[in-house]
Amino acid sequence: MNRPQQPPKPADYKSGVHPVWCKGCGDFGVLAAMTRAFAHLGLPKEQVAVVSGIGCSGRIPAYVAAYGFHGLHGRALPVATGLKLARPDLTVLAAGGDGDIYSIGAAHFVHTCRRNPDITLIVMDNRVYGMTKGQPSPTSEPDFAAALQPEGPGVPPVDGLLLALASRASFVARGFSGQPNELADIIVAGIEHPGFAVIEVLSPCPTFRPEQREWKRHVQAGLLQPAKTLEEAMAQVIAAPALSTGIVWREERAPAPMMPRPESVKELATMRARELAWIEKSFHP
Template identity: 55%
Template sequence: MSSQAHFTDFKSDKRPTWCPGCGDFGTMNGMMKALANTGNSPDDTFICAGIGCSGKIGTYMHSYALHGVHGRALPVGTGVKLANPDLEVMVAGGDGDGYSIGAGHFIHAVRRNVDMTYVVMDNRIYGLTKGQFSPTSREDFETSTSPGGTKQSPVHPLALAMAAGGSFIAQSFSSDAQRHTEIIEQAIEHDGFSLVNTYSPCVTFNDVDTYDFFRDSLVDLAEEDHDPTDYDQARQKIMDFDNIYQGILYQDNDSVGYEKRLGIKEPMNEIPDGAPEGAMDLVREFY
C-alpha cells in the first residue's frame, strides 16, 4: 500500500436512504474510520451484509461488497476470508438478521473463529419491516405485533458469544463516535472472530431505546477497573444483564484465526492446483 487511506476513501457515491437520524450513519462512519486507521484500503476490504436497514451498507461504502440474503452474511464472510486471507473482511448486520434467522450461523462463526469482524447494528426492533419486535427487544416492549409486550426474554448476544467460545466480545454505541471507532479498530486488529454489538437507535419505530436512553444507561468499561483478558471477570460483566456496557468485555490474546490453523496462506486463485492445504478438510466440515 503506497499511502494510507483516508476514511472518506471508503465512502461510495451512493446516498444512504436511511431515515434522518438513524444510528446506522454513526455505525458506518466508525467502520470506515476504523478501517482507514488500521491501514486498510478499499482495495483490500470486503463488506458482507444481509437483509434489514443495515443490509445496504456495502452499497454506501466503497470497497468490495456483497449484499446477501437474510441471515446469511456470516457464511459469505467466512467463505471470502478462507478464499482470500489477504482481505480485511467485515460483516455487517442487524439484531434481527444476526440473532434470529442468522442465529445458527452466528454461533458457529463464533466458535470457528475465522479472522473477521462482525458489526451488529442493534436497535432492538425490526425497522425495515415497519416496527415489529426483534430478538433483542425487551419483554415489555409494545409494538404493532406485541401490543401487550413481547412476553419473551430478550436474546443476550454477548452471552451467546461467550458460551460459543468467542475470542473477542465487545459493545459500542453509534453516537459515541470516538469510542465506537476505537472499539472497531481493536476488533479489526484481533486475530480471530470479533463481535461488536453496536447500539444503533431506530428513530422512526423505537421510541423507548433512544439515544438519550443509551447515553444515560451505558457504562463505559474504559472508566471501570476491567481487564478484558480475565475470563472470569469478563463473564461476570457479560452476565450482568442489569447494566449495559460499552467497550471490550472479553479478548483472548492467544487467539489464532481459523484460516491460519488450517494453513491457508494465499488466495486460492493464486495457487496453481486451485486448492490450499486443508481446503478439503474445510469442505468436509461444512458439507
C-alpha cells in the same frame, strides 16, 4: 500491502451512495466509525470486503468504498467465512442487525464464534425490526408492544455478548453509534484481533423506537473492561447495565484454517497436477 502515499481520510472510504436510512438512524454513526477505523489502519480499499445480510444494517456495504456482498437475511457470517477462508489476504467484516444475527442467523453466529475465522462482526442492535416496520426483535424488551405482538414479546431478550462468550468468541465488545470515536477504536482492535471479533453496537432506531434517542444520556462508555477469565467476562456482562460499552473479552486462539495464499486464481486451477495424479492412484484396485 502497498499503503497509499497520503494518509487516507475517513471520507475516502465512503462510496458516495446515499443511504436509505432514516434521519437520526444510529447506523450513520456505525458507518462513520467504520470509515474512521479503515482510515486509521490505512487499509487499501480493494483489500477490504464487507458482507451483510438483510435489514437496515444490510445496506452498509454499498455505502463503504470497498468490495461488498449484500446477501441473504441471516447468512452474512457463512458468506464472510467462505470469503475469508478462500481469500486470507482480504480484511473481511460482516455486518448485521439484531434480527439478522441473533434470530434468523443465530445458528451461524454461535458456530462462527466457535470456528473463529479472522473476521470482524458488527451487530447493529436497535431492538427492533426496522426494515419491516417495527416488529419486536430478539433483543426487544418483553413489554415492547407492537402490531405483530400487541402485548410485547413477553420473553427475555437475547444477550448477544453472553451468547458470544458462551460460544467461545475470542473477542467480544460493545460500542455505541453515538460515540463513533470510541466505536472506531473498538473496530480497529477487532480488525487487528487475529480471530473472530464480535462487536455489538447500540444503534438507535429513531423511527420505531424513538425512546432510544435517550440512550446517549444513559450509555456508560468504557464500563466493560477486558476480563482475565471467561467466568469474569460473563459476570461483567451480566452485572453491567445493558447500555455499557467497552471490550470485555480478548483471547488468543488459533483462527479457522485458511487457504494458502494463491498467487492467482487462474494458476490455482491448473496447479498441482502431481497431487491430482496421487489422488487418482487411490482408485487402483
